[in-house]
Amino acid sequence: MPSERCPKSAKEILDLYFLENRARLLDIASFLDRIDRYKESEEAKADFRYKAFIKALKLLLETDENRTKAIQLLFSDQSTEPIESAVGLKAVGAWEGSMV
């Protein structure tokens, strides 16, 4: 639906969003630095959520389009059968099954 597309050019979008996304990028870098700096860093890096995060960063650079959807799919449970019980379970943001 081209009539509903943002009427701005890509350069205007870059102008509009560059600074706030530069800040977000620095937040991600400092998050990874923090994990390096704190004790038991290796244990944290072995966690499937950390591994999924690093995989997502690589995907960001390797994917040419629809990066958001690609990362959403990377973090998603790709199985199709219901689980037996949800007692005591909660969502954590990544799926361990995609890291094995």
Added chain:
Amino acid sequence: MKVIDPHIHMISRTTDDYMKLAISGIHTITEPAFWAGYDRCSVPSFHDYFHHLTVVEPARASRFNIKHYCWIGLNSKEAEDLKLAEDVLNIIPEYLDRPTVLGLGEIGLNKNSRNELKVLERQIAIAAERNELILIHTPHLEDKLKGTRLTIDLILNEPRIKPSRVIFDHAEEHTIEEIKDKGFWFGLTLYPHSKGSPERAVDAIDIYGSDNICINSSADWSVSDPLATLKTANEMRRRGHPEALIQKVFYENPKVFLSQCPKFETF
């Protein structure tokens, strides 16, 4: 501008928030039944909650000239105790008859378990028998894709329900297309840490167009913002979208969907 927020949990918000909604132009809201932050232990707890949604909140809202509607249902997080769930389902019809109740919601899945599916199937059957609108909660984070697909299959297996009378809420980039392609409405939720942002919501309009989309704050007791819809409207403005399109997304679209329930009226 006039805004309808089709998903907000005012039971968790202060009276000051009603004032903020009123002075910002959000004069019609709908509140789905949800998880209280803990599992309720008995049917009387649900009676109290449904009474609150259908009597107390409309009264609080009316002090600020805000129309308050609600949805009644059993949240999937409370579906593992099947006996209690069945007892709660038995009291739902009496509340569906109340004048500000728009249908079944938010019902759906959480961790995509067998008991959650059983309870969802029962609630879909109640909606089908009574020809009620349905507001679907899709699961959080890594469970969203699978839960959305399981829910789509379940509803499409019930021939009495028209997809145009169902909204799938908390849709995101990886689920929008499958929901929309089946003829359902979809809701985008502006919830900073676990769902979407104003920027990503406007991206969805850029990519998928403005038909069959509703945008909501889902403001509740966690990190959330009852004015998030207006901030997203402003994001559309910042990108140069016309006022008519903004009005369509934040007022006309929810009005069209919700007006399928004859009880719904807006300013």
